[in-house]
Amino acid sequence: MSVIYLLITISIIVALLFLYAFIKAVKQGQFDDDYTPSVRMLFDDETKPNDNKTNKD
Amino acid sequence: MNTHNCFHCGLIIEKKEEIVFEQKSFCCNGCKTVYEIFSLNGLTDYYNFEKAPGATPQDIKGKYDFLENEAIVNRLLDFKEEHTHIISLYIPHIHCSSCIWILENLHRLCPGISSSQVNFHEKKARILFNPQVVSLTQIVYLLNSIGYEPYISLDNYDSQKKNVDRSLIYKLGVAFFCFGNIMLLSFPEYFEVEEYWLDNYRGFFRWLIFALALPSFIYAASGYYVSAFKSIRAGMLNIDIPIALGLVVMFVRSTVDIVFGYGSGFFDSLAGLVFFMLLGRLFQQKTYNFLSFERDFKSYFPIAVTKIVGGQEIAIPVYDVVMGDRLLIRNSELIPVDGILMSDTTSIDYSFVTGEAEPITKKSGDKIYAGGRQMGPVVEMQVLSSVSQSYLTQLWSNEVFAKKDNRTYKTLTDTISRYFTPVLLLIAVVSFSIWIFIDTTTAFNVFTAVLIVACPCALALSAPFTVGNVLRIMGNRKLYLKNATVIEQMAKVDTIVFDKTGTITTNKKSEITYQGEYIDNKERAFIKSLLRGSNHPLSRRLYEFLPASQLLPVDDFKEVTGKGIQGTIDGFYIRIGSAAFVGEEPDTVLQTNVHISINRNYQGKYVFDNQYRDGLGELFAQLGKGYELKILSGDNEGEREILQSLLPKGTELIFNQKPEQKLAYIEQLQQQGKNVMMVGDGLNDAGALAQSNVGISISENVNVFSPACDGILDASQFKKLGWFLKFSKNTITTIKLSFTLSLLYNVVGLSFAVTGKLQPLTAAIIMPLSTITIVSFVTLMSNYFARRR
Incomplete structure (x- = not known):
C-alpha cells in the first residue's frame, strides 16, 4: 500500500509544476492584457491582397 | 451599403461634400485617403471586423517635428539598439477589433516596422522598428495618416517604467x-x-x-x-x-x-x-488602466516646443526652455511658459485654466500665461520664465491643490464590523464560560469553533462583489470611477455643484450657422460694423464669428434693449435682432436666433447652436427633486438669465470664481455638513474636484485630459448623471441586503458552534455555500437595478 506515498507525491509535484508555470506566466505579463489576445486569435493569418473587392459587408 | 454614413469613419455625410470612391461614400478627403492607403496595401479587411471603424486623419504638419530631436526620442523609447527600437505609443482612438488588426499589421504598410502589438485596455501599441529604415517621426506620421494619431505629452517624458503590481x-x-x-x-x-x-x-x-x-x-x-x-x-x-x-x-x-x-x-x-x-x-480591483485619475498639468503640456534660433526653427524639450528664448506657437497649440507676445495680435483661450469661456485678445507686448491655447495663426513669443516657474505650474504646486485626500472614509463594511467584532468576541467568551462548567475540552472547542464559523467571509465578500460589478456596469455606460469607495460616497451625496464652462455647456461653442437669402461680403461687412457697437453677448459672439472685414461708419445707431440694434451704413438701413424686431413671425422653435433685415427686407437669420448639453433641463429638473444644486462659474454673469430659466427655482448661481475660490466654496459647504459632489472639467476645477466628497470630471474625450478626480464621465452621458446617482443608491441597498443574508448564515453557523457540534465537514459546507449565494445574490441584484430606468 505504500504506493500511495509515491502517487500522492507525484500528484503534488505535478500540481506544483502547474503552479510554477502559472507564476511564470504571470511574471511574463501574460495576464496583464486579457482582451487583445482573444481578438487577435480570430484574425486570419494572412489576407490576400487581391481579395479586397469581394470583402464587402 | 449605407450611403448616408461615411464608409471609413461612420459620420453622417453632408450631401454636398460626399466623395464616392470605388463605390463607397466618404465624408471627406481624409477618410478617402485612408481607405486608399488600405486598399493599395491589401488591408481592406480592416472594414470587415467592425463597421466604419476609422477616424479622420488630422492635419498635424509640424506638430511632431520634435521627434527629430534625439534627446526627446531617447526619453520616449522603451528599448534601444542599433537596429531595433521599441516604442509604446498611447493611441486614444483604439476602440475595436479593427483597430487591433490594422495596428498589428503596420509592418505591411511600412517596411521599417518589424512588428507591433496592441494592448487594448491600455490603448497602447508597442512598435518594434528599425531606426535605420524608418524614423519615429515617420511612424507617427504614418499612424496619423491612417487616423491613429498617438498622444504624446510631457507625461511620457518623465515616466519611468511602472512596476505592475x-x-x-x-x-x-x-x-x-x-x-x-x-x-x-x-x-x-x-x-x-x-x-x-x-x-x-x-x-x-x-x-x-x-x-x-x-x-x-x-x-x-x-x-x-x-x-x-x-x-x-x-x-x-x-x-x-x-x-x-x-x-x-x-x-x-x-x-x-x-x-x-x-x-x-x-x-x-x-x-x-x-x-x-x-x-x-x-x-473589486477593477481598474481603468487607460485612464489616469491623478493627472496633472504634465499630461496636458506638450513635450517639446519650437524654438527660433537665428531664423531657424528647432524643436527642444519643454524643460530646456530658458528665459529669453523665442518660441513659435502654432494654431491651437498650448502656451507652455509665461512670456511676452511678439507677434501682432492673437486670441488665447484660457477656458481650461480659468473657466473663462471667451478667448482673450492679446496684442504685441502683452504678457501671456502658460496653459492658454493659442487660437490665432502662428505667433512668436519671448519666454519670461522657465516651465517650473510659470503661473500655471506654481498654481498647481500651490498647497491648496497639492492637498491630498487624506480623509479616511468609513465604508459600510467598516461600520458593520465595528459592531461585528465586539459581538463576536462576546458570543465566544459567553459560550466558553458556560461550557467550562460542563466540559473543559468542549469549552475550548466551542470557543474556537465560534471564531472559526463566524469568520465573516461572506460579509467581507458582499461589498467587493457588488461594488466590483457596479464599477463594471458604470464603466460600460461610460462613467469611470477611480475605486470602489467612490460609489458609497456617491450614494451619500446631497449637494451637487456644477461648473459652467465645459461642464453644462459644450466646448464647441461657436457653432453659428446662417439660414436665409444669400448675403454677400459687403452686406456681411455692414452687419459686422453694426454689431460692433453693441455689447449684447449674442452680438459679441456673432461679431467674432463673422470674418474680419473693413469696418464702416454707422449712422443713427440705436440699441433697443431686449429687441435688437439698428443703424444706417452707406445708405442701407439695417436691423439686427429678434424676429419681432425685424418684422417677422416670432420663432416657434426653441433656438437662439438673430434675424437680419436690410432696408426693411428680411434677409435671414443666424442660428446659434444651443451650447448647453443635451437634456440639461430634464437632468436639472430630475436632480432638483433630491439634491441641492449649485452652479459655480469662472465666467462672467452674461448668461445668468438663460441659466435661471433652465434651472429649478432657488438654484444658487455664483460667477467670477477663481480656482481657489471654488475650492473654498466647496469646503464651506462641507463645513455645513453637506456631502458635496463637484462636476467639473478643467484645470480651474481641479482644486474643487479634489476637495469635494466626489469629484466627477466631464470629458469630451476620456482618453485625453481630465484633472485629478474620483471619476470621469464621458460628456455624451452627461444627461444620465441622475441615473448614475440613483444606481449608486441602489447599490448600497444591495450591499445592505446581502449583509443581512450573510449574517443569517453566521447565525446558522454559530448555532452549530455554541452547541459544540461543529464538524469540519459542516464548516466546509457552510463556508462555500454562503459565499456562492452571496455572490450570485449581489450580481443578480445589481444587474437588476442597472436595467431599471
Missing part, C-alpha cells in the same frame, strides 16, 4: 493551488469510514494537508494580517480583524487537532476562505 494574482494562484489539493486530500476524512488503509495513512494525509495549508495561511492571506494590524494600531475595527482572527484561530486549532489526533482540523475551510476572499479582492 501582480502580487494579488500570485497570491490567488498559490491560494487556489493549496485549496484544490487540500480539498482532494480531505475527501477521505469527510466520510469517516473505518477502513484499514485510511486509518493507516491518516497521519500522512493530515500532515500533508498541514504542509499545503502553510503557504495559503502565511503567504496568500498575509494582506489580511497586515490590514488587521494596521487597523488595530489606528484604533479602528475593520472587517479584516475578525477575518485575521478567524484565520489564526482556525490554523492554531487545526494544528492542535492533528497534533493530538482529535480530528482532521479545518484546513480545508481555511484554504477555501483565503481563496474566495482573494477572488473578491481581485473582482
Whole structure:
C-alpha cells in the first residue's frame, strides 16, 4: 500500500509544476492584457491582397 | 451599403461634400485617403471586423517635428539598439477589433516596422522598428495618416517604467493551488469510514494537508494580517480583524487537532476562505488602466516646443526652455511658459485654466500665461520664465491643490464590523464560560469553533462583489470611477455643484450657422460694423464669428434693449435682432436666433447652436427633486438669465470664481455638513474636484485630459448623471441586503458552534455555500437595478 506515498507525491509535484508555470506566466505579463489576445486569435493569418473587392459587408 | 454614413469613419455625410470612391461614400478627403492607403496595401479587411471603424486623419504638419530631436526620442523609447527600437505609443482612438488588426499589421504598410502589438485596455501599441529604415517621426506620421494619431505629452517624458503590481494574482494562484489539493486530500476524512488503509495513512494525509495549508495561511492571506494590524494600531475595527482572527484561530486549532489526533482540523475551510476572499479582492480591483485619475498639468503640456534660433526653427524639450528664448506657437497649440507676445495680435483661450469661456485678445507686448491655447495663426513669443516657474505650474504646486485626500472614509463594511467584532468576541467568551462548567475540552472547542464559523467571509465578500460589478456596469455606460469607495460616497451625496464652462455647456461653442437669402461680403461687412457697437453677448459672439472685414461708419445707431440694434451704413438701413424686431413671425422653435433685415427686407437669420448639453433641463429638473444644486462659474454673469430659466427655482448661481475660490466654496459647504459632489472639467476645477466628497470630471474625450478626480464621465452621458446617482443608491441597498443574508448564515453557523457540534465537514459546507449565494445574490441584484430606468 505504500504506493500511495509515491502517487500522492507525484500528484503534488505535478500540481506544483502547474503552479510554477502559472507564476511564470504571470511574471511574463501574460495576464496583464486579457482582451487583445482573444481578438487577435480570430484574425486570419494572412489576407490576400487581391481579395479586397469581394470583402464587402 | 449605407450611403448616408461615411464608409471609413461612420459620420453622417453632408450631401454636398460626399466623395464616392470605388463605390463607397466618404465624408471627406481624409477618410478617402485612408481607405486608399488600405486598399493599395491589401488591408481592406480592416472594414470587415467592425463597421466604419476609422477616424479622420488630422492635419498635424509640424506638430511632431520634435521627434527629430534625439534627446526627446531617447526619453520616449522603451528599448534601444542599433537596429531595433521599441516604442509604446498611447493611441486614444483604439476602440475595436479593427483597430487591433490594422495596428498589428503596420509592418505591411511600412517596411521599417518589424512588428507591433496592441494592448487594448491600455490603448497602447508597442512598435518594434528599425531606426535605420524608418524614423519615429515617420511612424507617427504614418499612424496619423491612417487616423491613429498617438498622444504624446510631457507625461511620457518623465515616466519611468511602472512596476505592475501582480502580487494579488500570485497570491490567488498559490491560494487556489493549496485549496484544490487540500480539498482532494480531505475527501477521505469527510466520510469517516473505518477502513484499514485510511486509518493507516491518516497521519500522512493530515500532515500533508498541514504542509499545503502553510503557504495559503502565511503567504496568500498575509494582506489580511497586515490590514488587521494596521487597523488595530489606528484604533479602528475593520472587517479584516475578525477575518485575521478567524484565520489564526482556525490554523492554531487545526494544528492542535492533528497534533493530538482529535480530528482532521479545518484546513480545508481555511484554504477555501483565503481563496474566495482573494477572488473578491481581485473582482473589486477593477481598474481603468487607460485612464489616469491623478493627472496633472504634465499630461496636458506638450513635450517639446519650437524654438527660433537665428531664423531657424528647432524643436527642444519643454524643460530646456530658458528665459529669453523665442518660441513659435502654432494654431491651437498650448502656451507652455509665461512670456511676452511678439507677434501682432492673437486670441488665447484660457477656458481650461480659468473657466473663462471667451478667448482673450492679446496684442504685441502683452504678457501671456502658460496653459492658454493659442487660437490665432502662428505667433512668436519671448519666454519670461522657465516651465517650473510659470503661473500655471506654481498654481498647481500651490498647497491648496497639492492637498491630498487624506480623509479616511468609513465604508459600510467598516461600520458593520465595528459592531461585528465586539459581538463576536462576546458570543465566544459567553459560550466558553458556560461550557467550562460542563466540559473543559468542549469549552475550548466551542470557543474556537465560534471564531472559526463566524469568520465573516461572506460579509467581507458582499461589498467587493457588488461594488466590483457596479464599477463594471458604470464603466460600460461610460462613467469611470477611480475605486470602489467612490460609489458609497456617491450614494451619500446631497449637494451637487456644477461648473459652467465645459461642464453644462459644450466646448464647441461657436457653432453659428446662417439660414436665409444669400448675403454677400459687403452686406456681411455692414452687419459686422453694426454689431460692433453693441455689447449684447449674442452680438459679441456673432461679431467674432463673422470674418474680419473693413469696418464702416454707422449712422443713427440705436440699441433697443431686449429687441435688437439698428443703424444706417452707406445708405442701407439695417436691423439686427429678434424676429419681432425685424418684422417677422416670432420663432416657434426653441433656438437662439438673430434675424437680419436690410432696408426693411428680411434677409435671414443666424442660428446659434444651443451650447448647453443635451437634456440639461430634464437632468436639472430630475436632480432638483433630491439634491441641492449649485452652479459655480469662472465666467462672467452674461448668461445668468438663460441659466435661471433652465434651472429649478432657488438654484444658487455664483460667477467670477477663481480656482481657489471654488475650492473654498466647496469646503464651506462641507463645513455645513453637506456631502458635496463637484462636476467639473478643467484645470480651474481641479482644486474643487479634489476637495469635494466626489469629484466627477466631464470629458469630451476620456482618453485625453481630465484633472485629478474620483471619476470621469464621458460628456455624451452627461444627461444620465441622475441615473448614475440613483444606481449608486441602489447599490448600497444591495450591499445592505446581502449583509443581512450573510449574517443569517453566521447565525446558522454559530448555532452549530455554541452547541459544540461543529464538524469540519459542516464548516466546509457552510463556508462555500454562503459565499456562492452571496455572490450570485449581489450580481443578480445589481444587474437588476442597472436595467431599471
